[in-house]
Amino acid sequence: MTMTTRQETPPASQGEEGNSAPSAPRLSKSMTLLLATTVGMVVGNMYYMQPLLGLIAIDLGLTEGEVGSAATLCLIGQSVGMLLVLPLGDIFNRRPLILISVFLSICALLFVGTSHGVVSLSLSCLALGLATTGTHMTISLAASLASPEQRGQVVGTVVGGLLTGLLLCRTISGFLGKLIDWQFIYFLAAGMLVCLFILLWRYLPSTMPQIRMGYFRLLTSMWKIFRSEPVLRESCLFGSMSMAAFCAFWMTLAFHLERPPLNYGSDVAGLLGLLAIGGAITAGMIGRLADRFGARPIIGLFQLFTLSSFGIFYLWGETLLGLGIGVVVMDLGIQAVHVGNQSRIYSLAPEERNRLGTIYIVTYFAGGSLGAAASVWSWTHYGWSGVCIISALFLVVSILYWGFTAQRYAD
Numbered sequence: 133m134t135m136t137t138r139q140e141t142p143p144a145s146q147g148e149e150g151n152s153a154p155s156a157p158r159l160s161k162s163m164t165l166l167l168a169t170t171v172g173m174v175v176g177n178m179y180y181m182q183p184l185l186g187l188i189a190i191d192l193g194l195t196e197g198e199v200g201s202a203a204t205l206c207l208i209g210q211s212v213g214m215l216l217v218l219p220l221g222d223i224f225n226r227r228p229l230i231l232i233s234v235f236l237s238i239c240a241l242l243f244v245g246t247s248h249g250v251v252s253l254s255l256s257c258l259a260l261g262l263a264t265t266g267t268h269m270t271i272s273l274a275a276s277l278a279s280p281e282q283r284g285q286v287v288g289t290v291v292g293g294l295l296t297g298l299l300l301c302r303t304i305s306g307f308l309g310k311l312i313d314w315q316f317i318y319f320l321a322a323g324m325l326v327c328l329f330i331l332l333w334r335y336l337p338s339t340m341p342q343i344r345m346g347y348f349r350l351l352t353s354m355w356k357i358f359r360s361e362p363v364l365r366e367s368c369l370f371g372s373m374s375m376a377a378f379c380a381f382w383m384t385l386a387f388h389l390e391r392p393p394l395n396y397g398s399d400v401a402g403l404l405g406l407l408a409i410g411g412a413i414t415a416g417m418i419g420r421l422a423d424r425f426g427a428r429p430i431i432g433l434f435q436l437f438t439l440s441s442f443g444i445f446y447l448w449g450e451t452l453l454g455l456g457i458g459v460v461v462m463d464l465g466i467q468a469v470h471v472g473n474q475s476r477i478y479s480l481a482p483e484e485r486n487r488l489g490t491i492y493i494v495t496y497f498a499g500g501s502l503g504a505a506a507s508v509w510s511w512t513h514y515g516w517s518g519v520c521i522i523s524a525l526f527l528v529v530s531i532l533y534w535g536f537t538a539q540r541y542a543d
């Protein structure tokens with residue numbers, strides 16, 4: 133197995149990485165595949181639980197609200213971990229940071245698998261979220277290793293790996309949840325991460341830090357970056373509202389499927405996740421379109437695409453066909469928006485990529501946490517129709533902002 137890449141070198145100026153070189157080497161396909169696999173496996177660990185929520189609630193004697201709140205802590209933990217750890221990629225070698233993240237994810241999966249009550253489950257979910265910081269450090273690494281002309285495609289491919297992993301983890305856990313104890317799924321996931329860790333130890337390249345800066349100054353500098361980059365602020369809004377709608381749907385889907393008139397189990401929730409994988413596969417193509425036509429038009433178009441999916445869920449969400457069509461439409465839209473956002477922000481300032489990624493992904497998963505919490509509340513009080521309406525409202529806010537600022541922030 134041969135993987136070639138280039139080593140990062142500190143930029144000679146504040147311009148784009150590699151501009152000082154006459155010809156920037158391209159990132160190899162094998163290394164791109166490894167990076168895509170890494171983000172998919174690590175972030176996917178957070179989503180094994182969603183099709184299993186009903187089973188976990190029964191096994192541990194918890195209410196739907198309690199197990200849903202525990203699952204939400206994964207997203208909160210990820211946001212906190214991204215805020216405090218991801219910026220370190222700008223001042224330290226990213227290789228050991230990514231390896232540590234994978235190792236801690238292995239430990240957290242084992243903790244979830246041995247949970248026996250609401251407290252231990254909640255703490256384990258929080259730890260699992262905290263351990264996923266290497267996911268987006270890997271995406272920023274891929275953006276840095278790629279030559280400028282292939283950056284959108286590489287970011288799209290790696291994000292596609294993330295989304296494919298996320299969806300496959302739901303599918304695997306949904307099917308296995310009908311066959312074996314839910315705890316064994318987490319032990320199996322930990323074993324797969326051990327194999328990934330070995331591959332990363334062998335092939336993951338070391339990188340040179342872009343800047344020299346103290347940790348406290350590094351953290352405080354993110355506020356200045358956020359204030360000075362209107363494209364970043366806009367991408368944060370688009371991403372957080374899309375993720376809020378996305379998490380609102382998946383957080384309550386298992387409960388919806390188990391109720392009449394559907395009366396399905398975790399295996400069907402997993403199958404719906406598998407239907408969405410077609411959208412994840414298109415992420416690289418969307419990245420190429422963003423390279424060619426600009427990311428902002430792509431984002432606006434696919435936000436409308438995502439909004440339409442919740443109309444499908446509202447009108448035909450009590451049929452399996454309606455849910456299946458809606459999932460395909462929703463995931464394609466969500467993934468296109470996410471790829472477009474990251475293509476934009478990772479083109480802003482090479483020496484700030486990890487902090488740019490931190491700001492974006494913290495707000496992204498903060499939106500996911502908001503959406504998950506709102507969906508649990510909506511489900512408890514208004515059922516499936518309430519979940520569809522609250523999800524659509526998140527997207528309406530984002531679409532209105534996109535329209536009102538089209539001239540001000542056009543690519």
